[in-house]
Amino acid sequence: MPLAYDTPVSSLPGVGPVKEKALAKLGLTRLGDFLTFYPRRYEDHTTLYPIASAPIGVNVCVKGYLTKPATLSRIPGGRQLVRCTIADDTAAIDLTFFNRPYVRNTLEWGQSYIFFGKLDLSGGRRTMVNPQIEPADAPKTFGSLMPCYPLSAGLNNNQVAAWAQAAVNALVSPEMETLPQAILDAHRLPPADWCCRQIHRPDGFDHLQAARDRLAFEELFHLTLGLSLLRRSREQVSGTPLTAGDPADFAALLPFTLTGAQTRVIRRCADDLSKATPMNRLVQGDVGSGKTAVAAFALWRCAKSGAQGAMMTPTELLAQQHYRTLSALLTPAGVKVALLTGSQTSAEKKSLYAQLSSGEIQVVVGTHALLSEGVDFQNLALAVVDEQHRFGVNQRSALAFKGGHPHILVLSATPIPRTLALIVYGDLDVSVLDELPPGRKAVETFLVSESKRQRLYTFIDKQITEGHQVYIVCPAVEETDAQEGDPTLKSVKAYAERLAKTVFPHRTVALVHGKLKAKEKEAAMASFAAGKTDILVSTTVIEVGVDVPNASLMVIENADRFGLSQLHQLRGRVGRGQWQSYCVLVSNSKNPDTRARLKTLCATTDGFQIAQADLEQRGPGDFFGARQHGLPQLHVADLGVDVRLLSRAQTAAQELLTQDPGLEKPEHAPLKHRLRDLFAENAHMFN
Numbered sequence: 001m002p003l004a005y006d007t008p009v010s011s012l013p014g015v016g017p018v019k020e021k022a023l024a025k026l027g028l029t030r031l032g033d034f035l036t037f038y039p040r041r042y043e044d045h046t047t048l049y050p051i052a053s054a055p056i057g058v059n060v061c062v063k064g065y066l067t068k069p070a071t072l073s074r075i076p077g078g079r080q081l082v083r084c085t086i087a088d089d090t091a092a093i094d095l096t097f098f099n100r101p102y103v104r105n106t107l108e109w110g111q112s113y114i115f116f117g118k119l120d121l122s123g124g125r126r127t128m129v130n131p132q133i134e135p136a137d138a139p140k141t142f143g144s145l146m147p148c149y150p151l152s153a154g155l156n157n158n159q160v161a162a163w164a165q166a167a168v169n170a171l172v173s174p175e176m177e178t179l180p181q182a183i184l185d186a187h188r189l190p191p192a193d194w195c196c197r198q199i200h201r202p203d204g205f206d207h208l209q210a211a212r213d214r215l216a217f218e219e220l221f222h223l224t225l226g227l228s229l230l231r232r233s234r235e236q237v238s239g240t241p242l243t244a245g246d247p248a249d250f251a252a253l254l255p256f257t258l259t260g261a262q263t264r265v266i267r268r269c270a271d272d273l274s275k276a277t278p279m280n281r282l283v284q285g286d287v288g289s290g291k292t293a294v295a296a297f298a299l300w301r302c303a304k305s306g307a308q309g310a311m312m313t314p315t316e317l318l319a320q321q322h323y324r325t326l327s328a329l330l331t332p333a334g335v336k337v338a339l340l341t342g343s344q345t346s347a348e349k350k351s352l353y354a355q356l357s358s359g360e361i362q363v364v365v366g367t368h369a370l371l372s373e374g375v376d377f378q379n380l381a382l383a384v385v386d387e388q389h390r391f392g393v394n395q396r397s398a399l400a401f402k403g404g405h406p407h408i409l410v411l412s413a414t415p416i417p418r419t420l421a422l423i424v425y426g427d428l429d430v431s432v433l434d435e436l437p438p439g440r441k442a443v444e445t446f447l448v449s450e451s452k453r454q455r456l457y458t459f460i461d462k463q464i465t466e467g468h469q470v471y472i473v474c475p476a477v478e479e480t481d482a483q484e485g486d487p488t489l490k491s492v493k494a495y496a497e498r499l500a501k502t503v504f505p506h507r508t509v510a511l512v513h514g515k516l517k518a519k520e521k522e523a524a525m526a527s528f529a530a531g532k533t534d535i536l537v538s539t540t541v542i543e544v545g546v547d548v549p550n551a552s553l554m555v556i557e558n559a560d561r562f563g564l565s566q567l568h569q570l571r572g573r574v575g576r577g578q579w580q581s582y583c584v585l586v587s588n589s590k591n592p593d594t595r596a597r598l599k600t601l602c603a604t605t606d607g608f609q610i611a612q613a614d615l616e617q618r619g620p621g622d623f624f625g626a627r628q629h630g631l632p633q634l635h636v637a638d639l640g641v642d643v644r645l646l647s648r649a650q651t652a653a654q655e656l657l658t659q660d661p662g663l664e665k666p667e668h669a670p671l672k673h674r675l676r677d678l679f680a681e682n683a684h685m686f687n
């Protein structure tokens with residue numbers, strides 16, 4: 001049977017049901033999937049070292065001959081051991097092979113072989129365990145870079161490499177090119193088929209680098225081109241201009257004076273909203289910068305203009321909080337505000353649905369329950385999405401779909417490094433709230449270990465005595481979630497109980513975690529917000545957006561288990577009042593990298609700087625999960641490092657679209673076809 005792109009992996013030699021499953025875990029179900037399943041690294045089988053000068057502790061190639069015949073012995077456990085010594089003109093190595101008795105016959109006396117393995121020193125002698133062996137006069141892999149693929153349990157690299165080669169041999173052809181010749185020429189890029197062969201089995205580091213660069217360029221080019229098309233397709237539709245409701249009148253409703261940044265961004269939104277082309281704006285602002293006020297303005301203006309607005313949040317807790325804030329602010333201004341979450345009874349929901357479709361409710365706040373089938377708006381003209389990084393492009397467009405073409409306002413507290421923002425938010429206009437409300441003091445942050453626990457408890461008590469409240473965040477929910485063998489991992493329930501009974505019997509301690517019923521969560525949060533609870537022990541459900549200005553201390557247990565950006569988010573829950581606030585990171589980790597990571601947080605409160613550090617240390621996965629955003633996955637390109645490639649790819653995409661906005665020219669057909677595939681979930685972009 002001829003192998004084709006869609007040939008299931010089960011037709012490959014050696015793939016039975018078990019391997020098929022293991023491959024599926026890696027996203028490999030069709031033969032064609034192997035083409036973009038790139039090696040993680042390469043073993044250098046190109047350099048031959050004289051034994052005496054070969055580096056110790058790494059994989060190396062050496063050439064040698066047997067100095068005496070190999071011996072076979074049995075060791076306890078029934079394992080077989082072959083030992084021998086090889087040498088070249090410079091030195092010798094003792095080789096040991098476990099369970100490879102045949103090696104004794106493979107290695108012939110008087111012959112030269114190439115050995116590839118990790119060289120070690122033991123008792124002053126060089127050793128190598130289970131090296132690969134190739135005859136020196138007819139080497140198989142020597143002279144090339146051997147690809148090492150990402151693996152899952154039950155797979156070994158040799159097999160995967162063989163299947164990948166099978167895919168390359170069967171499928172790679174000049175027809176796979178999607179980049180127009182003009183772009184290949186202008187950017188001096190090698191052809192697609194050559195690159196695909198090289199990345200799977202490079203001839204050398206130079207070729208590998210050239211192939212990698214081109215493939216990364218191509219990915220970034222496809223991505224930016226697709227995003228531009230998405231944006232254009234959106235600009236061609238028309239929405240409802242929202243013209244009533246002057247920013248100055250809105251400011252008068254607020255209990256505080258807007259910051260300069262808030263005023264600026266609100267004016268920007270007012271301009272956007274008054275147009276027929278739907279707004280598509282991201283407001284990025286560090287935690288506590290007052291993004292809610294911007295959302296409130298847009299929703300108020302929408303209601304004033306006689307239309308409906310919806311605000312979607314990633315958690316119920318946040319929906320409830322925004323509901324409280326917005327109804328306190330907008331109800332006196334004559335706007336009807338409602339809350340819709342998944343945990344409401346079906347009777348409640350039914351009544352809400354009716355009021356939404358009649359237009360009686362002007363502003364609705366809710367979780368993704370807003371996307372439920374029963375929800376039908378009379379006249380949805382504005383969709384606000386809070387804490388956008390929790391939602392994907394697709395959920396955003398789903399909400400947009402509910403209302404035809406509403407204006408979209410996205411709020412995000414995740415400061416995204418510039419390179420990533422271009423991509424993650426490539427289809428949005430960006431405004432930044434770069435000013436905190438006056439009187440805020442930077443949160444002081446400390447890193448402490450278990451040995452300081454008593455002092456920590458004293459500090460907590462002191463904050464409460466001074467009239468403040470305290471958050472304590474733990475990573476796990478229940479005993480069973482706690483990782484075995486980590487005695488310091490604070491299981492939130494047990495920990496809260498212990499604190500309440502033995503450490504702070506004279507204080508009120510409450511608990512919030514994701515497994516509580518919504519009503520219980522709401523009650524616990526409401527009591528904390530009302531100042532009735534001194535200490536709130538919690539999992540990361542409080543991470544996003546929760547606002548209790550009286551809280552002055554955030555303690556984070558097992559802080560090493562969180563990413564920097566997440567820790568920054570958590571820390572943002574305090575420092576919202578006029579008083580000095582603190583964040584204490586508790587970690588027993590001795591790992592110098594981990595400690596350096598946590599120290600970044602002690603040194604700065606600038607979210608952008610922290611995001612940049614996170615990007616450098618952990619890669620872009622946290623910001624940019626393809627699945628999360630519904631955008632094509634990047635296999636080669638690394639947004640942390642490929643900044644120059646990205647800007648080249650963007651320029652190329654813009655130039656191309658200037659010449660051929662709809663990609664209608666015949667030479668762009670393969671490109672258009674590929675984009676359709678990559679952006680399948682956003683198919684409307686070509687309309």
Ligand code: ADP
Nearest residue numbers: 256257258259287288289290291292293437547
């Ligand atoms: P975030 O940007 O993190 O969503 P919020 O909108 O929740 O921030 O605002 C944080 C806190 O600051 C809230 O208590 C809010 O009432 C208050 N706030 C917002 N803007 C101002 C302002 N201009 N002056 C004073 N307080 C403000």
Ligand code: MG
Nearest residue numbers: 291292544545
């Ligand atoms: Mg917020």
